Amino acid sequence: MNSKIKVLMVEDSVSLSAIYMAYLEGTDYDLVTAETLSSAHAALGAFKPDIVLLDIELPDGNGLDFLTATTALENPPKVIVMTAYGTSDMAVDAIRKGAFDFLTKPFDAARLIVTLDNAAAQMTLGKQAQALAKLERDSYCKFIGKSLAMQSVYKTIDSLAPSDATAFIVGESGTGKELAAEAIHQQSPRRGAEFIAINCGAIPGELMESELFGHVKGAFTGASANRDGAACIADGGTLFLDEICEMGLDLQKKLLRFIQTGSFRKVGSNTLEQVDVRFVCATNRNPIVEVSEGRFREDLFYRLHVVPVSMPPLRERENDVLMIANHFLRQFSTASGKSFEGFSEDAAVAIQRYPWPGNIRQLQNTMQQVVVLNDGPLVDVQTLPGSITTGALGISKTRAIESPAPSTIAAKLVALEESHLARRxxxxxxxxxxxxxxxxxxxxxxxxxxxxxxxxxxxxxxxxRKLQSWKKAEA
Structure with a gap:
């Protein structure tokens, strides 16, 4: 043991207390004694014992009442009941009320130490389990899921967020890249400032520079007033550049200079402006391929690719899909005034087996469709869209024949998934x-x-340039 285990012994016999104290000399147990229930209660608060050795017959009451009081504590100690009046009924009653073990007097040093060691070991395991439970989170910021893949994402964000290091988020469409960017901002010291997101693939190239840096009046046709860009608005906060690989090469050069210096010029202005922003970017493409193909500047990539965050697709998130489906089902059911309560066994199997190529966004849309077009209380396989269950069921809407067993459904869904993968x-x-x-x-x-x-x-x-990049890739 690395530190002393604190033991409170509640025993009204001074001679027995002396014997038990002698038993524990030279061990890793720090022993404090109490002769009455009132002094035991006082020691419980002041000493905060890990283990209690509790006599039953005490001058001012019954020890089992003290046992009941300890079990109500937030972090209750392990209680070992000891009495000379022990019967099997009393032992069962003590264990039922929360005692860890039962010692019948007289007992020797070996029996006492073995019992204390067992209690200490259980206490250590309990603390380790609590620590693991805190690490294994069911949700995080706006994320839902407790799969190992998501635990890794949570841990990465925990480590990354307090710094100003640039996060480079990669993942398929619909995996929650923007949620990850928001989580990084919310867990950072910049949470009180603005989080500004720009989708580099949704804004035409000729307008992108103005969106990013702003413009002055008259800079181009339609610029009727001065306008701040995302860089200005995000000053002190976080600037999220989504689908960064969609940005044109000319603007990539200006972005690189902005990242290096923190300064920029609005479109049509000669004035250099300075801001302090934290950069987070994301893409659903392979950035290495984009660099090798000449569509993304290598120097910009290495400037942005400081701490990578990889968002797992839904098909790799174990049972998270059902947790997320239930969340969306409740959300849309409440909003629509419906009474959906969950999924039938067959529907749950279908949802978990389907590969969800559109990831969370597809799952969200599917649950909204289910709620809008149907009534509760349970979602069954017939309620799910045909794209989820095609080839899995041979059931008419009249349910003229029995539903196949879940194992049959699962087998057909696996075959369907393999067919999808083969086509892809x-x-x-x-x-x-x-x-x-x-x-x-x-x-x-x-x-x-x-x-x-x-x-x-x-x-x-x-x-x-393309020929040269292919030669480098093949070298």
Whole structure:
């Protein structure tokens, strides 16, 4: 044991107390004695024992009343009842009221120490279990889920948020990348300032610079007044650049300078402005591929890619899918005045087996559809959209035949999922399709790059850059 275990002995016999104290000399137990229930109650608050050795027959009452009082505490000690009047009924009553063990007098040193060691071991295990329970969270900020994959995300955000290090969030569409960015902001010292999000893929390229840095009156057609951009508004807070790989190369250069210096100029202005922002960015693409293909600046990537945060797809989050489905079901049911209470066994199997390619966003939309189009109290397989259960059931709406067993449903859903995966594997990545088209054009033009670029309607420099990037990737 690394530290002394505190033991309170409630015993009215002074001679027995002396014997038990002698038993524990040289051990890792710190012993305090009390001769009455009143003094025991006082010691309980002042000494805060880990273990109590409790006599039953005491001058001012019954020890079992003290046992009941200890079990009501927030962190109750382990209580070992000891009495010379022990019977099997009394032992059962003591254990039923929360006693850890029962000692019948007289007992020797070995018996006492073994019992105390067992209680100490149980106490240690209990503390470890409490610590693990605190680490294993069912939810975090706006996230729902207790899978190992999400525990890793929570831990990463806990470590990352207090610093000003740039977070680079990657993950499929619908996995909660913006929720992760918001969590980083809310767990950081900047939580009192603004969290500003810009979707780099949703804003036209010609307007993106103005959205980011702002503009002055007359900077371009339609600029009828001065306007602050996201950089100004997020001063002191967090600037979240979603779908960062969609940003054009020209603006990437200006963004890099902004990140390096903290300064920028509004569109149409010569005035240099300085702000203090924390950067968080996200993408559903593979940033390494984007860099190698020349669509994302390498220097900007390494400036932003400080602490990566990988958001797991829903299919890799174990039983989280059912927790999240229940959350959305309750949310939409309340909003719509419906009475949904949960899922049938078959529906739960279907939801857990489906691969959810659209991740949480798809699950959210599905639950809203279920609530809007149906009534409760339970969601069954017939209530779920056909895209979730296609090929899994052969049931008519009239339920003329019995539902197949859940194991049959699961087998069919697994086959359906494998079919989906096989079809997805046949889809060729866009960059590979582009590469094949370029290689074919160059071959048709007998290696004349300029002619091939003209036929492809792209700049020769773009063609040379792509060829060079492929050579580096293959080297």
């Amino acid at each position: 594997e046949q889809i060729e990545p866009l960059w590979l399709t582009e590469k094949k088209a370029i290689v074919a054009a160059i071959a048709a033009c007998e290696s004349n790059i300029n002619r091939a670029a003209g036929l492809l309607e792209i700049a020769p420099s773009t063609l040379y």
